[in-house]
Amino acid sequence: MVFDAFEQGRFMTPVVSAQNLGLTFKTNDGDVVALSDVNLTINKGEFVSFIGPSGCGKTTFLRTIADLERPTSGKLTINGQTPEVARKARAYGYVFQAPALYPWRTIEKNVALPLEIMGYGAGQQAERVRRTMDLVNLSGFEKKYPWQLSGGMQQRASIARALSFDADLLLMDEPFGALDEIVRDHLNSELLKLWDRTQKTICFVTHSIPEAVYLSTKIVVMSPRPGRVTDVIESDLPKERPLDIRETPEFLTIAARVRDGLRAGHSYEEAV
Amino acid sequence: MSQLQYFLALVAGGLSAAALAYSFVTPFEQALLLKAFLALGFLSLIRFFVPLGLWADGAFALLGAVAVLTSLGAFAPPLPFFWMAVVVAWLFAWLFVERLSKSLAPRLSDNAGLGLLVPVVFGAALLVIWEVVTRGANVPPVLLPAPSAIGAQLANSAPILWADFVQTFIKSVLPGFAIGCLSGLVVAILVDRSPFLKAGLLPIGNFMSALPIIGIAPIMVMWFGFDWQSKAAVVVAMTFFPMLVNTVAGLNASSSIERDLMRTYAADYWQTLLKLRLPAAGPFIFNALKINSTLALIGAIVAEFFGTPVVGMGFRISTGVGRLAIDLVWAEIAVAAIAGSAFYGVIALIERGVTFWHPSVRGGRA
Amino acid sequence: MDTVRGAKSVTRTGPIIVVLLAMLVVWYAAAIGMNAPWQTTLNTRAGLADVPFTDFALQTWAQDRPVLPAPHQVLGEIWNATVALELTSRRSLAYHGWITLSSTLLGFVLGTTLGVALAVFIVHNEAANRSLMPWIIASQTIPILAIAPMVVVGLGSVGITGTVPRALISMYLSFFPVVVGMVKGLRSPESIQLDLMHTYDASPWQTFWKLRWPAAMPMLFASMKVGIAISLVGAVVSELSNAAGGGLGVRLLTGSYNGQTIQIWAALFIAAALAAILVMIVGAAERMVNARMGARPA
Structure with missing residues (x-):
């Protein structure tokens, strides 16, 4: 059937494909090259981390995928479509650095926000809210207001909000950057379980090497001035990852390679 | 007890003793309560040997107030020891409030009942002093009538005051306030869509908020006639700009992350407005509503100075002053004060309900 | 750096000037509309019929006691009542x-x-x-x-x-x-x-x-x-x-x-x-x- 063929074709296209992608910001102090000649393919079901020092364009790349920034050169497709079409088709969920929960809405109302905007019926909203709240282990906190929750729980709620409309792609921009290390470890292992259960494609921006190695199937190392990709590392760690995998030689080997990549692309003399 | 408290206690006791001694110039049975109060005040000096609770000072203050008020007519003119007793009562009230605040301070605002007592005591003390000074010192009523006289007038001329209230508050303030605030809100939302208009109108709106807009009252009276329509027009003009400026600022109060979030949902303009930007602007809009509640009443009353039918709070005040019907004028001012704070209070209550999530309301930090 | 700042202040004052000019235009237009009834009465009394619009507009901007005075009348009054008068005058x-x-x-x-x-x-x-x-x-x-x-x-x-x-x-x-x-x-x-x-x-x-x-x-x-x-x-x-x-x-x-x-x-x-x-x-x-x-x- 034609429909089947179409579905199959879609399955074959990469979720994210960037070719010679470039983005230059115009500022009062002249042009800033945020992304230069980025070539990258992300396939369905991958967990891709973007790591690099500040100013390397990792967040900019994520925002470009999300159609929050417009590339100035090259080609970028999401599921074979332009970022704008993909955004309008609600192809991805985005988790920001801050939870950005609306303080005037309860947690369940916050999770329901995208569903309201996308026009889901009341029954379906309730069902999806219940399911995603369960997925991030926040059941029982539906009626709380964001300010009544800890930072870690707020960020979990914001992940639930990104998952609620069941987009296949999840874009996460340093979601655990503001949390302390213990909470962060906990949320990392929960995120892995969630990824396993939902089979989503995840793009994850971080500046922590252990976090990147622990979570990813693919690690993209980036460096600044101009923002570019310096290394792409495929991780062969098993899918089942307890927290103490971080002490194994395999883990440390990958971490060392990431660190080398970061060091190569970054000379400290020119750092400001 | 702190240094200040020791000082207050010492002066209160000492002054009681002096006043008590002085009071023996009058026949014993005259102003007995006042003398009893002074004797007790003198006895309060035992606190330097036996600690006295702060409620004892409260009781002394209350007794003092009653004693002073009841013996107002006992001598004419009042003898110096009467004024000394007034001072002693005031000192006890001060001491009471001082000790009460100190005992409350570490526990902060969680004991709302007692916390409320402090301003109430202060307000009551002010009223008692006002009453005692105006009547005791024979202050000409033109300058300042006694609160009891104002209260009596308030009760006597209730129908007139009610008619004035309806004319000024119900007919002028409320419609003007509603139209002014609503049009300010709508214009702000429209202006917000155009950066050019925003850049042009906002500084002018800010500037207008600082101008004596009330001066357009005579023009409005010429355009819209003597009745409430011209007053409502003044109120509209006064309330429009604060609402415009605050709403525009409020619509920009949402953070860029919150707006990006709406963009990732491909939310359209109206969805973003209704679900994010208007709720986020809530505290700003209520700020304007509160400012405007005061402005609206001022606008309507002052506009009536420029011409009205023979009813209205501003009319009553301006003609009452001319005819030296001072009690009535003060009764009218009391009505205006009650109406003004009630109006403000209602808006503040609604604000607490609507913007409960804002740090300033829930008493936390952002 | 200075040129950038200069450019910025132009973009800042530009919209304000445009809005002010627009308000001025509205004012003059409103003055015509609001003063028109009285002017028509005056013209009828004087036996003037079919006054051309430009003349009529000028008339509405020059009344003695207009409903809405035109801006230049107000400025003229300010000039007359300040600079043209002695400071001690009760009309100053x-x-x-x-x-x-x-x-x-x-x-x-x-x-x-x-x-x-x-x-x-x-x-x-x-x-x-x-x-x-x-x-x-x-x-x-x-x-x-x-x-x-x-x-x-x-x-x-x-x-x-x-x-x-x-x-x-x-x-x-x-x-x-x-x-x-x-x-x-x-x-x-x-x-x-x-x-x-x-x-x-x-x-x-x-x-x-x-x-x-x-x-x-x-x-x-x-x-x-x-x-x-x-x-x-x-x-x-x-x-x-x-x-x-x-x-x-x-x-x-x-x-x-x-x-x-x-x-x-x-x-x-x-x-x-x-x-x-x-x-x-x-x-x-x-x-x-x-x-x-x-x-x-x-």
């Missing part, structure tokens, strides 16, 4: 403006001083804070301006007349924003900053001058801007109750009794200009203090 707007300005300034200075003093007291005394603050906040919701004629007449009856009673109204009005703003400002230092002073064993006096006072400067100027504007309003309104005393308020009042709309608008413009200049002076003082305190220009 400069004379009336000076009366209003003097009570505004006196009231503002008194109100600000009193407000700052009370704020310092409130911040340092818990009993004062608890007993005074609720009343100060509550009294802001009361239409205090309504008492203005009362105070003027009351003080007049005991022989206090002239600038002082009016200044008292202005003082009363400008005092509130200053107290509330300064209490907020003096409390604005965070607890770690206060703790730091505590570790130095600083006296309350030192803590006040080195921490609380500088920290309160932004609030002081913000509330002074509100205070001076409302001080002027107080001066104008308090003039309404004594037509013999003079001042811009009296010009508004007599203008409204005699139907002299141009006179009303001229007085209104002068009052607006005064308010603008006073607020700008406070703003300039704010920038000067900010610069001396090393604050970044906003």
Whole structure:
């Protein structure tokens, strides 16, 4: 059937494909090259981390995928479509650095926000809210207001909000950057379980090497001035990852390679 | 007890003793309560040997107030020891409030009942002093009538005051306030869509908020006639700009992350407005509503100075002053004060309900 | 760098000028519309029929007692009533403006001083804070301006007349924003900053001058801007109750009794200009203090 063929074709296209992608910001102090000649393919079901020092364009790349920034050169497709079409088709969920929960809405109302905007019926909203709240282990906190929750729980709620409309792609921009290390470890292992259960494609921006190695199937190392990709590392760690995998030689080997990549692309003399 | 408290206690006791001694110039049975109060005040000096609770000072203050008020007519003119007793009562009230605040301070605002007592005591003390000074010192009523006289007038001329209230508050303030605030809100939302208009109108709106807009009252009276329509027009003009400026600022109060979030949902303009930007602007809009509640009443009353039918709070005040019907004028001012704070209070209550999530309301930090 | 800043100020003032021009156009158009009925009556009386529109428009902009005077009529009246007249003339707007300005300034200075003093007291005394603050906040919701004629007449009856009673109204009005703003400002230092002073064993006096006072400067100027504007309003309104005393308020009042709309608008413009200049002076003082305190220009 034609429909089947179409579905199959879609399955074959990469979720994210960037070719010679470039983005230059115009500022009062002249042009800033945020992304230069980025070539990258992300396939369905991958967990891709973007790591690099500040100013390397990792967040900019994520925002470009999300159609929050417009590339100035090259080609970028999401599921074979332009970022704008993909955004309008609600192809991805985005988790920001801050939870950005609306303080005037309860947690369940916050999770329901995208569903309201996308026009889901009341029954379906309730069902999806219940399911995603369960997925991030926040059941029982539906009626709380964001300010009544800890930072870690707020960020979990914001992940639930990104998952609620069941987009296949999840874009996460340093979601655990503001949390302390213990909470962060906990949320990392929960995120892995969630990824396993939902089979989503995840793009994850971080500046922590252990976090990147622990979570990813693919690690993209980036460096600044101009923002570019310096290394792409495929991780062969098993899918089942307890927290103490971080002490194994395999883990440390990958971490060392990431660190080398970061060091190569970054000379400290020119750092400001 | 702190240094200040020791000082207050010492002066209160000492002054009681002096006043008590002085009071023996009058026949014993005259102003007995006042003398009893002074004797007790003198006895309060035992606190330097036996600690006295702060409620004892409260009781002394209350007794003092009653004693002073009841013996107002006992001598004419009042003898110096009467004024000394007034001072002693005031000192006890001060001491009471001082000790009460100190005992409350570490526990902060969680004991709302007692916390409320402090301003109430202060307000009551002010009223008692006002009453005692105006009547005791024979202050000409033109300058300042006694609160009891104002209260009596308030009760006597209730129908007139009610008619004035309806004319000024119900007919002028409320419609003007509603139209002014609503049009300010709508214009702000429209202006917000155009950066050019925003850049042009906002500084002018800010500037207008600082101008004596009330001066357009005579023009409005010429355009819209003597009745409430011209007053409502003044109120509209006064309330429009604060609402415009605050709403525009409020619509920009949402953070860029919150707006990006709406963009990732491909939310359209109206969805973003209704679900994010208007709720986020809530505290700003209520700020304007509160400012405007005061402005609206001022606008309507002052506009009536420029011409009205023979009813209205501003009319009553301006003609009452001319005819030296001072009690009535003060009764009218009391009505205006009650109406003004009630109006403000209602808006503040609604604000607490609507913007409960804002740090300033829930008493936390952002 | 300078050219960038210059370009920025053009983009900032551009829209304002456009909006102001638009308002001017609307004003002239409204003047035609609102003055038209009376002009038509006049023309019919004079037996003029079929007046061309441009002539008609010019006529509506040149009436003696228009419903809405055209801007150039108002400016002409201001010119005639200030520059073209002796300063001491009872018809001079400069004379009336000076009366209003003097009570505004006196009231503002008194109100600000009193407000700052009370704020310092409130911040340092818990009993004062608890007993005074609720009343100060509550009294802001009361239409205090309504008492203005009362105070003027009351003080007049005991022989206090002239600038002082009016200044008292202005003082009363400008005092509130200053107290509330300064209490907020003096409390604005965070607890770690206060703790730091505590570790130095600083006296309350030192803590006040080195921490609380500088920290309160932004609030002081913000509330002074509100205070001076409302001080002027107080001066104008308090003039309404004594037509013999003079001042811009009296010009508004007599203008409204005699139907002299141009006179009303001229007085209104002068009052607006005064308010603008006073607020700008406070703003300039704010920038000067900010610069001396090393604050970044906003």
